[in-house]
Amino acid sequence: MVDHAAKLTDRVWSRYDRKEQLTRYAVYLATLIAVVWAVRDIDIFWPWVWDAPNQIQSLGARMWPPEFSKWSAIFSAMLETVHIATLSTMLTIFIALPVSYIAAQNTTPNKITLWIGRFILVSSRSVNTIIWALLFVAIFGPGVLAGILAVMFRSVGFIGKLMGEAIEEIDRRPVEAMEATGASKMKVVLYAIVPQVMPAFFAIIILRWDINIRESTVLGLVGAGGIGVLLQGSIDMFAWQTVATILLAIVVLVILGEALTSVLRKKVI
Amino acid sequence: MTSGNTASGAQPGRVWKKPPFIANPWIRYGLVAITLAYLYWAFSTLPFDWQRIAEGLPRAGKIFGGAFPPSFERGGLLWTGFKESFQIAFLATMLGVLLSVPIAVMAARNVAPLPVYILGRTLIIVSRSFHPVIVAILFVAAVGFGPMAGILTLTLYSIGFVAKLLAEEIEEIDWGQVEAMRSVGAGYMKILVYGVFPQIMPRQIGLSMYQLDSNLRASAVVGIVGAGGIGGTLMNAFGRYDYDFAFAILLMIIAIILVSEGLSGWVRKKVW
Amino acid sequence: MLEITNLVKRYGQNEPVLKGLNLKVEGSSVVSIVGASGAGKSTLLRCINRLVEPTSGSIKLNGHELVNLRGSDLRHSRRRIGMVFQGFNLIDRLTVMENVLSGRLGYVSFFQALTRRFPQSDIDRAFSLMERVGIAHYADKRADQLSGGERQRVAVVRALMQEPEILLADEPTASLDPKTSQQIMSLLQSLASEMSLPVLINIHNVTQARMYTDRIVGMRHGQMIFDGEPKDFNQDALDAIYGGIESPEEDAGEPASPTEEASA
Numbered sequence: 001m002v003d004h005a006a007k008l009t010d011r012v013w014s015r016y017d018r019k020e021q022l023t024r025y026a027v028y029l030a031t032l033i034a035v036v037w038a039v040r041d042i043d044i045f046w047p048w049v050w051d052a053p054n055q056i057q058s059l060g061a062r063m064w065p066p067e068f069s070k071w072s073a074i075f076s077a078m079l080e081t082v083h084i085a086t087l088s089t090m091l092t093i094f095i096a097l098p099v100s101y102i103a104a105q106n107t108t109p110n111k112i113t114l115w116i117g118r119f120i121l122v123s124s125r126s127v128n129t130i131i132w133a134l135l136f137v138a139i140f141g142p143g144v145l146a147g148i149l150a151v152m153f154r155s156v157g158f159i160g161k162l163m164g165e166a167i168e169e170i171d172r173r174p175v176e177a178m179e180a181t182g183a184s185k186m187k188v189v190l191y192a193i194v195p196q197v198m199p200a201f202f203a204i205i206i207l208r209w210d211i212n213i214r215e216s217t218v219l220g221l222v223g224a225g226g227i228g229v230l231l232q233g234s235i236d237m238f239a240w241q242t243v244a245t246i247l248l249a250i251v252v253l254v255i256l257g258e259a260l261t262s263v264l265r266k267k268v269i
Numbered sequence: 270m271t272s273g274n275t276a277s278g279a280q281p282g283r284v285w286k287k288p289p290f291i292a293n294p295w296i297r298y299g300l301v302a303i304t305l306a307y308l309y310w311a312f313s314t315l316p317f318d319w320q321r322i323a324e325g326l327p328r329a330g331k332i333f334g335g336a337f338p339p340s341f342e343r344g345g346l347l348w349t350g351f352k353e354s355f356q357i358a359f360l361a362t363m364l365g366v367l368l369s370v371p372i373a374v375m376a377a378r379n380v381a382p383l384p385v386y387i388l389g390r391t392l393i394i395v396s397r398s399f400h401p402v403i404v405a406i407l408f409v410a411a412v413g414f415g416p417m418a419g420i421l422t423l424t425l426y427s428i429g430f431v432a433k434l435l436a437e438e439i440e441e442i443d444w445g446q447v448e449a450m451r452s453v454g455a456g457y458m459k460i461l462v463y464g465v466f467p468q469i470m471p472r473q474i475g476l477s478m479y480q481l482d483s484n485l486r487a488s489a490v491v492g493i494v495g496a497g498g499i500g501g502t503l504m505n506a507f508g509r510y511d512y513d514f515a516f517a518i519l520l521m522i523i524a525i526i527l528v529s530e531g532l533s534g535w536v537r538k539k540v541w
Numbered sequence: 542m543l544e545i546t547n548l549v550k551r552y553g554q555n556e557p558v559l560k561g562l563n564l565k566v567e568g569s570s571v572v573s574i575v576g577a578s579g580a581g582k583s584t585l586l587r588c589i590n591r592l593v594e595p596t597s598g599s600i601k602l603n604g605h606e607l608v609n610l611r612g613s614d615l616r617h618s619r620r621r622i623g624m625v626f627q628g629f630n631l632i633d634r635l636t637v638m639e640n641v642l643s644g645r646l647g648y649v650s651f652f653q654a655l656t657r658r659f660p661q662s663d664i665d666r667a668f669s670l671m672e673r674v675g676i677a678h679y680a681d682k683r684a685d686q687l688s689g690g691e692r693q694r695v696a697v698v699r700a701l702m703q704e705p706e707i708l709l710a711d712e713p714t715a716s717l718d719p720k721t722s723q724q725i726m727s728l729l730q731s732l733a734s735e736m737s738l739p740v741l742i743n744i745h746n747v748t749q750a751r752m753y754t755d756r757i758v759g760m761r762h763g764q765m766i767f768d769g770e771p772k773d774f775n776q777d778a779l780d781a782i783y784g785g786i787e788s789p790e791e792d793a794g795e796p797a798s799p800t801e802e803a804s805a
């Protein structure tokens with residue numbers, strides 16, 4: 001039965017209709033042009049590219065085996081890194097919560113505060129931690145304070161944005177119920193909003209702490225404290241075996257941080 | 270009967286307290302004590318250079334005074350810096366996303382045999398364990414200053430992120446579609462193309478756009494350690510106390526990031 | 542001809558799910574397999590196209606042993622066995638036509654599959670089959686935009702695209718409403734006779750099994766306890782298959798069947 005029906009028609013089928021086809025080709029072409037332009041225009045000395053695998057391999061060889069004689073200095077620099085991450089996360093809470101409150105559409109007092117809140121969040125998030133660090137090192141000189149401030153300034157945007165979203169997603173009905181009892185604004189926040197955003201709050205803080213640990217490992221490269229100072233110093237002195245040890249220490253720290261956050265997350269939720 | 274009693278308030282002066290957040294008092298007060306002790310320990314061991322910090326405020330005044338108005342005079346430098354950053358981010362995204370697909374397949378337990386899975390997971394873990402800036406210094410040390418180090422860094426960065434999430438997506442696909450393809454007699458590659466890729470495609474495009482956006486941000490940063498792009502220009506401006514130029518660069522970075530975030534969000538919404 | 546002898550399947554170290562099953566399907570008959578949930582119906586069908594590895598025994602399709610095939614031999618055998626699933630198992634994000642053509646994946650090259658360059662004969666076959674089941678006008682719609690009945694028709698056409706020598710259907714109507722499920726059953730019945738294709742259908746609904754199939758096989762605890770024509774499938778057989786098993790789904794369906802028998 002299939003065959004005689006097939007004889008009647010010799011129909012064509014193609015995956016996309018004409019317009020879709022054209023759009024697809026346009027996207028492909030644009031991408032291709034962009035790739036060709038970028039590859040040709042970029043300031044790369046191509047012979048070096050082909051040599052890169054060798055270079056990477058030889059760097060790896062110079063790092064082997066890791067050398068542990070500086071372990072106590074590395075350990076205290078790691079502690080410093082953890083302190084920077086932890087303190088700045090704690091301190092950020094005090095700034096980020098009010099900011100998220102005025103940056104959430106359903107709690108902000110008025111249009112102007114909404115825009116102020118959003119402006120703070122956007123400028124905080126758009127500038128990378130290490131660029132913040134550059135600025136604070138210029139102001140306060142090299143050291144942990146610049147690092148803490150840098151991490152804080154970047155974290156405000158992160159925590160503030162996510163908390164703001166959590167506030168915007170709350171169930172409105174308890175808020176109305178509290179307002180109906182004649183409670184003041186702050187009491188409504190305390191009774192109807194805080195309980196609802198509590199789980200999100202802990203999850204966000206834990207997440208950011210984990211991120212801040214990683215961020216704190218590089219602050220030292222611009223002089224803002226932590227293990228990065230030691231890393232930069234060892235690289236400058238071509239002490240590659242010490243560099244390897246530091247890298248190992250960072251991996252261990254990051255893994256520990258991840259393990260701890262996943263435990264905390266389970267405890268909180 | 271009993272409930273009637275309580276409601277009428279027969280027993281006056283009953284106390285009620287909000288049950289504490291953490292029930293066990295030992296843990297509750299222990300946590301407070303630990304936090305305080307930690308704060309004390311951290312602040313007392315951290316090396317603050319108070320004298321230098323005290324100079325901070327006047328310095329901040331000087332810096333911000335020097336930063337206004339931002340100077341866009343050296344437009345040529347700005348243009349080449351941003352162009353290079355964009356090129357680095359774009360090429361690294363293309364490379365990273367292309368490489369992520371096979372690595373994600375390798376690292377998805379439901380489509381990869383165990384040894385391959387372990388290899389795939391290892392690749393992802395290795396590329397995720399370091400901050401891109403650290404990777405960037407290492408590549409700068411290995412292949413020299415310039416955009417090449419930046420591309421390598423961000424490619425690895427992209428693999429770490431895209432391949433990981435893509436692998437998780439593959440592990441969550443609807444297995445029925447794969448079984449249907451197996452039952453028509455399709456081989457491994459055909460099953461991937463028909464049974465797996467269509468299911469992860471929207472995620473893949475979303476992740477790629479997101480990654481382009483992240484790479485743009487990160488490309489400004491890896492330049493600070495010499496891996497090419499606008500970061501190097503910014504670092505130099507800070508080093509030479511050209512705060513008005515540095516401020517102009519910062520403003521541009523913010524503007525570009527906002528635009529790119531908007532664009533990538535728009536594309537991600539379009540594909541579903 | 543499908544010939545299953547002494548088929549055993551155990552998952553891990555558990556009690557075997559199929560305990561030495563024998564079944565012979567000749568000619569182009571429509572056979573329904575009934576049994577309570579967990580009886581091993583799905584396992585049986587999946588052993589035939591080797592989505593599940595049989596533990597021991599033999600499965601022969603037209604004299605061709607299926608049990609120890611591997612690699613491309615296995616794939617070549619699979620394309621001769623069409624399968625229709627309870628949950629349709631369509632590729633949601635592809636169009637109806639692509640889903641239908643995916644039934645040809647065992648035949649075309651990887652490059653053809655990747656670029657969707659299927660031979661014209663496949664496309665013609667696809668259109669005529671889709672017309673036969675009434676979904677041709679949906680060819681360029683995405684599969685996830687169709688209703689359940691339409692989706693199952695797509696799945697049936699996909700299986701038929703394989704030019705199968707046998708069609709397996711694992712509870713093809715269990716996700717459909719009663720009316721649509723009757724339509725799908727009668728479609729399977731008439732396709733079987735039009736294409737002289739043997740069809741094996743796992744089914745819960747005993748009434749439909751009686752109405753649309755030529756032969757009923759009853760399973761319980763991995764063994765065949767009834768094999769006969771629908772007219773012989775009486776209350777005793779029903780009790781033997783379902784008796785003493787409390788299963789809420791069946792309870793709703795069963796009381797209806799004796800009355801159906803009376804009216805039929």
Ligand SMILES: Nc1ncnc2c1ncn2[C@@H]1O[C@H](COP(=O)(O)OP(=O)(O)O)[C@@H](O)[C@H]1O
Binds near residue numbers: 558578583584
């Ligand atoms: N992949 C599997 N792993 C372990 N046990 C399974 C698996 N698939 C099915 N079973 C078990 O095999 C038995 C038969 O299942 P199945 O063949 O799906 O029965 P039916 O289709 O008749 O409802 C059930 O007890 C089920 O739990």
Ligand SMILES: [Mg+2]
Binds near residue numbers: 582583712
């Ligand atoms: Mg079943």
